[in-house]
Amino acid sequence: GIQVEQSPPDLILQEGANSTLRCNFSDSVNNLQWFHQNPWGQLINLFYIPSGTKQNGRLSATTVATERYSLLYISSSQTTDSGVYFCAACSGTYKYIFGTGTRLKVLA
Amino acid sequence: GAGVSQSPRYKVAKRGQDVALRCDPISGHVSLFWYQQALGQGPEFLTYFQNEAQLDKSGLPSDRFFAERPEGSVSTLKIQRTQQEDSAVYLCASSQGTDTDTQYFGPGTRLTVL
Numbered sequence: 001g002i003q004v005e006q007s008p009p010d011l012i013l014q015e016g017a018n019s020t021l022r023c024n025f026s027d028s029v030n031n032l033q034w035f036h037q038n039p040w041g042q043l044i045n046l047f048y049i050p051s052g053t054k055q056n057g058r059l060s061a062t063t064v065a066t067e068r069y070s071l072l073y074i075s076s077s078q079t080t081d082s083g084v085y086f087c088a089a090c091s092g093t094y095k096y097i098f099g100t101g102t103r104l105k106v107l108a
Numbered sequence: 109g110a111g112v113s114q115s116p117r118y119k120v121a122k123r124g125q126d127v128a129l130r131c132d133p134i135s136g137h138v139s140l141f142w143y144q145q146a147l148g149q150g151p152e153f154l155t156y157f158q159n160e161a162q163l164d165k166s167g168l169p170s171d172r173f174f175a176e177r178p179e180g181s182v183s184t185l186k187i188q189r190t191q192q193e194d195s196a197v198y199l200c201a202s203s204q205g206t207d208t209d210t211q212y213f214g215p216g217t218r219l220t221v222l
Contacts, residue, residue: 004150033211041197043151043213086150094139095164096211098150 002027002091006099013077013106021072021102023087030090032063034072037084037101046072046085077106110134112214114200120220121190129185129217133202140183141211142175143199151199157183158206169194190221 003026013019023032034046047054047061049070054061058077063070070087084103088096113132121127133140138159143151144167154167159180168175172191177183187194197216203209 035213040215041218042215043199043201045210045212048210088150094141094156095153098143098152100148100150 002029002089002097004087004089004097004099006085006087006102008102009100010103011105013104015077015079015106015108017077017106018073018075019077019104021074021085021104023070023072023089023099025068025070025089027091028068029065030092031096032065032070032090033088033096034061034070035086035088036081037086039083043086074104077104079106079108082106112200112202112212114198114214114217116217117215118218118220120222122222123190123192125190126186126188127190127219129187129198129219131183131185131200131202131214133181133183133200134204134212135181137202137204137212138180138206139203139209140177141201141203142183142185143201144169145197145199145216147196154185154198187219190219192221195219195221 005024031050051065058075060073084101086101088098090096140157142154145151156164157177172188174186199216200214201211
């Protein structure tokens with residue numbers, strides 16, 4: 001089945017810095033989502049982005065399906081951005097495969 | 109409206125006990141998913157319901173795991189004769205449609221098997 005890899009595995013930023021998180025997937029996908037898991041374990045959907053670019057405030061995401069990767073950009077990071085960021089890819093109709101995540105810590 | 113809720117939030121079971129974990133999806137959501145998340149890992153797919161029909165249970169680790177959604181809303185994940193390797197966070201998610209769609213997750217149930 002499809003494999004999803006994320007990089008970097010860990011990231012420490014100073015508040016206000018920008019960062020790029022990457023998600024590579026091994027096969028063509030129908031859909032891709034980015035999630036943020038906060039320190040209390042709650043998973044929040046950030047983007048539903050099978051292709052193209054989307055922006056939501058300080059966050060934006062780009063998926064290049066033909067090259068099998070997606071990027072999540074975080075600008076002007078805040079301490080509340082800390083947590084784990086997951087991408088999840090789906091090659092069928094409903095079965096998402098999650099990556100192992102990028103653990104982000106933003107320092108004040 | 110209300111988001112996805114799960115209960116209990118924490119469950120401690122002795123090895124060999126049966127447990128039942130409940131998920132209340134967002135009202136009207138057709139699709140419901142169960143995932144298992146081990147410490148430091150991403151969620152892993154367990155099973156998928158479309159209304160009351162269980163369309164995929166390929167991720168259930170063994171026949172000790174059973175899930176149901178009899179009326180197409182609330183779902184229960186049951187684990188029989190729990191083992192230590194069952195310790196994990198069990199996440200439920202729902203989505204509005206029947207196709208790939210934005211998934212909304214509940215807070216999870218942390219199961220610890222002693």
